[in-house]
Amino acid sequence: MEWEPPTPDGQFFDGPSLARIKALFSRIFPARANEGVPGAIDAGAFDYLDHLLVFEASVYREIPKWRALYRHALPILNEAALHHYDTNIENLTADQLDAFLTALSSGSLAGLPDDFGQIHFFSTLRQHCLQGCFSDSRWGGNADDIMWRWLGYQYDREDFS
Amino acid sequence: MSFDAPDVIIVGGGAGGSTAAYALAKRGFTVTVLDKCQTYQAEDFTPFDELHFASFGALTPSPVTDPDVYVGHSGKPRKVNRWWVGNMVGGASMIWESNLIRFTKEDFQVRSLFDTPPAGSSLQDWPWSYETFEPYFERAEDEWGVSGKAGQTSSQEPFRAGYEYPTPPLAPHPSTQFLQDTFARAGMSPYLGPKGINSMDRDDCPECMFCGFCQGYGCSITDRAGSNSRVLNKAVETGKCELRENHCVTRVDHENGVVKGVYYKTDPDGPEHHMTAPLVIVAVQAIQSAQPYWALPHVSYQGCFRSLVSGSRALEFGPRLCAALGPGWTEDSLSIATHIGQFTAARSLHD
Numbered sequence: 348m349e350w351e352p353p354t355p356d357g358q359f360f361d362g363p364s365l366a367r368i369k370a371l372f373s374r375i376f377p378a379r380a381n382e383g384v385p386g387a388i389d390a391g392a393f394d395y396l397d398h399l400l401v402f403e404a405s406v407y408r409e410i411p412k413w414r415a416l417y418r419h420a421l422p423i424l425n426e427a428a429l430h431h432y433d434t435n436i437e438n439l440t441a442d443q444l445d446a447f448l449t450a451l452s453s454g455s456l457a458g459l460p461d462d463f464g465q466i467h468f469f470s471t472l473r474q475h476c477l478q479g480c481f482s483d484s485r486w487g488g489n490a491d492d493i494m495w496r497w498l499g500y501q502y503d504r505e506d507f508s
Numbered sequence: 509m510s511f512d513a514p515d516v517i518i519v520g521g522g523a524g525g526s527t528a529a530y531a532l533a534k535r536g537f538t539v540t541v542l543d544k545c546q547t548y549q550a551e552d553f554t555p556f557d558e559l560h561f562a563s564f565g566a567l568t569p570s571p572v573t574d575p576d577v578y579v580g581h582s583g584k585p586r587k588v589n590r591w592w593v594g595n596m597v598g599g600a601s602m603i604w605e606s607n608l609i610r611f612t613k614e615d616f617q618v619r620s621l622f623d624t625p626p627a628g629s630s631l632q633d634w635p636w637s638y639e640t641f642e643p644y645f646e647r648a649e650d651e652w653g654v655s656g657k658a659g660q661t662s663s664q665e666p667f668r669a670g671y672e673y674p675t676p677p678l679a680p681h682p683s684t685q686f687l688q689d690t691f692a693r694a695g696m697s698p699y700l701g702p703k704g705i706n707s708m709d710r711d712d713c714p715e716c717m718f719c720g721f722c723q724g725y726g727c728s729i730t731d732r733a734g735s736n737s738r739v740l741n742k743a744v745e746t747g748k749c750e751l752r753e754n755h756c757v758t759r760v761d762h763e764n765g766v767v768k769g770v771y772y773k774t775d776p777d778g779p780e781h782h783m784t785a786p787l788v789i790v791a792v793q794a795i796q797s798a799q800p801y802w803a804l805p806h807v808s809y810q811g812c813f814r815s816l817v818s819g820s821r822a823l824e825f826g827p828r829l830c831a832a833l834g835p836g837w838t839e840d841s842l843s844i845a846t847h848i849g850q851f852t853a854a855r856s857l858h859d
């Protein structure tokens with residue numbers, strides 16, 4: 348029997364949290380319009396994560412862990428943004444987000460609890476961002492197969508300037 | 509004839525078990541294959557999906573309910589995902605890449621290759637030679653439908669004069685010529701590898717469509733060999749072999765050092781059942797296959813594992829080294845060390 352993809356049922360994040368994920372994803376895989384490369388925002392990668400996190404563990408056993416991780420980590424990360432830049436993650440400029448994510452990715456973002464697990468959280472974010480960009484659109488990301496059209500996978504290659 | 513009391517019980521319907529089942533059934537033995545998993549059909553592997561099948565591990569046992577327990581240098585047991593096993597009848601042969609290279613002559617004589625064996629190892633030469641195995645390689649290549657070409661370069665293993673693979677090699681990839689030239693410039697003799705992937709229709713299985721979802725995925729059109737589309741199906745067709753799915757063998761039964769049968773469960777929480785046969789073949793992958801024999805008093809586990817993990821730190825764990833925590837359905841974290849060593853093929857691509 349063909350495998351049945353799970354049907355998304357509801358969303359995980361509230362408005363502000365989703366805006367924060369969106370901001371972080373926008374700089375993890377940014378669009379490069381001058382090179383015709385679409386980005387995580389064009390692909391709706393945040394929608395992928397928003398749907399993924401409501402699935403049961405039967406879809407994938409790590410999902411409950413990821414739910415707990417985002418619930419725990421996102422508010423703390425936003426506190427760090429407030430501390431460093433006096434504003435929420437979603438209001439940071441691209442340069443500020445880049446500095447913020449770069450520090451997080453190397454475990455050197457100041458002001459976070461020691462046991463936060465910065466590198467692990469960054470790699471989870473990055474993994475989900477890329478999955479939301481490039482996976483089959485049946486999972487809720489890769490809107491209109493935009494990344495596949497850009498890559499030329501299943502489609503003729505297109506530029507997205 | 510009864511499949512409840514067969515001539516042979518085979519534990520595991522994967523690459524090894526199914527090949528044995530077909531050979532024995534053809535010779536008239538009654539064979540019962542007990543497999544802990546269920547059969548997947550080709551369409552179960554569609555629609556193609558990297559997240560579901562690969563990233564989310566839909567085709568390998570869960571590290572939560574069916575883990576391997578790894579004890580590394582810290583000595584602390586850790587549950588790991590057994591990516592090298594498939595969670596369906598056919599096991600790893602359903603998700604492998606099906607590179608079906610023969611053992612080389614040197615593989616049979618690993619001890620003799622060393623002037624002094626590596627410290628801590630107990631390397632042995634096999635009691636058989638490449639030549640003894642050659643007719644069986646040929647037979648397996650026929651049964652498993654291997655595509656390839658004999659005698660391309662001197663780095664290939666020797667073939668009988670006039671021997672040719674059942675079907676020609678797969679169409680080369682655009683990068684093949686580049687790789688061949690580059691390796692040749694480096695003084696090596698690359699060749700197109702033999703694969704259990706159809707380069708043309710054969711035995712009701714079509715030719716490869718190069719879908720791109722190959723190793724780690726199930727083949728959706730059975731052109732890539734898996735035990736259930738190459739040998740297990742034929743074993744069952746003889747009428748002399750029965751496959752029993754969802755039969756998880758827990759241990760081997762023995763009396764006075766002689767194996768009499770097996771114990772198995774059909775429900776993780778249910779009772780153990782018993783089945784006897786004059787011959788029992790355990791084929792649930794190299795290291796796991798040793799696990800059901802633990803109950804046998806006269807087997808020296810240390811000895812049998814040492815040669816598998818020669819030179820590895822796992823030796824220090826003594827008798828508990830290197831036993832995979834099969835069969836599944838357990839949540840305990842037994843302090844068992846697993847360390848799979850590997851011989852790099854003794855023969856390199858060099859002449």
Ligand SMILES: Cc1cc2nc3c(=O)[nH]c(=O)nc-3n(C[C@H](O)[C@H](O)[C@H](O)COP(=O)(O)OP(=O)(O)OC[C@H]3O[C@@H](n4cnc5c(N)ncnc54)[C@H](O)[C@@H]3O)c2cc1C
Pocket residue numbers: 519520521522523524525526542543544545591592593594595596597598599600601603604605606607608609723724755756757758791792793794834835836
């Ligand atoms: C991704 C991948 C790629 C690979 N690529 C290659 C390759 O290119 N070339 C190559 O030669 N090899 C390759 N291999 C290795 C090869 O697949 C295995 O070595 C081979 O399948 C082992 O054969 P087996 O019969 O011992 O076990 P398997 O083929 O794994 O079969 C084991 C069977 O036993 C069953 N079983 C397990 N435990 C129990 C139990 N307790 N009771 C009852 N049944 C049980 C399983 O359900 C399964 O059906 C690859 C493996 C993997 C995972």
Ligand code: SF4
Pocket residue numbers: 705716717718719720721722723725726727728729730731732
């Ligand atoms: S069709 Fe070809 S490429 Fe696809 S899984 Fe089968 S053997 Fe591999």
